[in-house]
Amino acid sequence: MKYTGIILAAAVAVFLLFPVSAEAKVFAKVGTTGAQFLKLGMGARGAGMAGAFIATADDPSAAYWNPACLVRVAGTQVQVSGVRWFADIMYGAALVSTEVRNVGTLAVQFGMLNSGEMNVTTVSHPEGTGETFTCSDMVAGFSFSRMLTDRFSAGLTMKYVREQWDDVTSGGVAVDIGTLYNTGFKTLRIGMTIQHFGGELTPDGEYTTYYSGEDSTEVYQSYSMPMCFKLGMAMDVIDRGPHFMTVEVDGIHPNDNLEQLSIGAEYWYNGIVALRGGYRVNTDEEGLTAGAGFAIPAGDVTITLDYAYADWNRLEMVHRAGIGFAF
Numbered sequence: 001m002k003y004t005g006i007i008l009a010a011a012v013a014v015f016l017l018f019p020v021s022a023e024a025k026v027f028a029k030v031g032t033t034g035a036q037f038l039k040l041g042m043g044a045r046g047a048g049m050a051g052a053f054i055a056t057a058d059d060p061s062a063a064y065w066n067p068a069c070l071v072r073v074a075g076t077q078v079q080v081s082g083v084r085w086f087a088d089i090m091y092g093a094a095l096v097s098t099e100v101r102n103v104g105t106l107a108v109q110f111g112m113l114n115s116g117e118m119n120v121t122t123v124s125h126p127e128g129t130g131e132t133f134t135c136s137d138m139v140a141g142f143s144f145s146r147m148l149t150d151r152f153s154a155g156l157t158m159k160y161v162r163e164q165w166d167d168v169t170s171g172g173v174a175v176d177i178g179t180l181y182n183t184g185f186k187t188l189r190i191g192m193t194i195q196h197f198g199g200e201l202t203p204d205g206e207y208t209t210y211y212s213g214e215d216s217t218e219v220y221q222s223y224s225m226p227m228c229f230k231l232g233m234a235m236d237v238i239d240r241g242p243h244f245m246t247v248e249v250d251g252i253h254p255n256d257n258l259e260q261l262s263i264g265a266e267y268w269y270n271g272i273v274a275l276r277g278g279y280r281v282n283t284d285e286e287g288l289t290a291g292a293g294f295a296i297p298a299g300d301v302t303i304t305l306d307y308a309y310a311d312w313n314r315l316e317m318v319h320r321a322g323i324g325f326a327f
Helices: 005-017 022-027 034-041 045-050 069-071
Strands: 076-084 088-102 104-114 135-147 152-165 167-183 190-199 207-209 216-219 229-240 242-256 258-267 273-281 288-298 299-308 317-327
Touching: 022 076, 034 135, 045 258, 045 273, 045 288, 045 299, 045 317, 069 135, 069 152, 069 167, 069 190, 088 288, 135 167
Parallel strands: none
Antiparallel strands: 076 088, 076 317, 088 104, 104 135, 135 152, 152 167, 167 190, 190 229, 207 216, 229 242, 242 258, 258 273, 273 288, 288 299, 299 317
């Protein structure tokens, strides 16, 4: 009974994140932040579980989802993943984590998004000038996680975020903070993270306006990063023989949209084959996700292969794949 209060408090906190009336929809601040690529995630496992991963992550992608979970990542591991987003936008990510005895777990992450070539258009040439340009985004970060007690861990990620549109750039520093608590009630874990917390980004240079009928220049305005608070609970509901299954529920409170809920599950057979699924609640287009994975022993190295699929309703389906090495 001593854990009942903790469990109930966590459950109440998750569901209090959600609006209780339709009037709350009026205040959805969609389109008020930039650096949207930070929401894409790293790795295919968490994506296959609809992002419900902040209390489950035990591979290098924990550096993205919840740095406190890095204490669950054994040895030294490397992970690379890629996703083809809408309009042929490509996003790739790489992460490396390693345990340091009596210190904690360290990790580095790198992500790069590229739009491909797009046509330059102007007021006088709305169909294109014949020139092209590209947009690209980049994030590079360093993470540290440590057990503070036998049940509680904390983690921190410092990262540099950069966006570029042709010859215009903006950049700044952001922080991710996370905690993970093992309640001691069966395998129930409670995770919390604040992602992409930082100052505003300001594009450099000036731009031309045509509102007055004559050309004039103005400076770009600053914009916020997509900060997000997440609180989740996970439990290993099956652990019998070759069968192992984890279920997680996360509440999500973004600073540029309505509150959302992610529900995900992961099933392993004999520690070799995995099936994953999830669902996002209270989103415009996101919904069902699914995925699969393999863990292949190869001597002293374990090779992991992961795939994730996401259904975006009226938009395109999104496919993501990743490979990892555990030493």
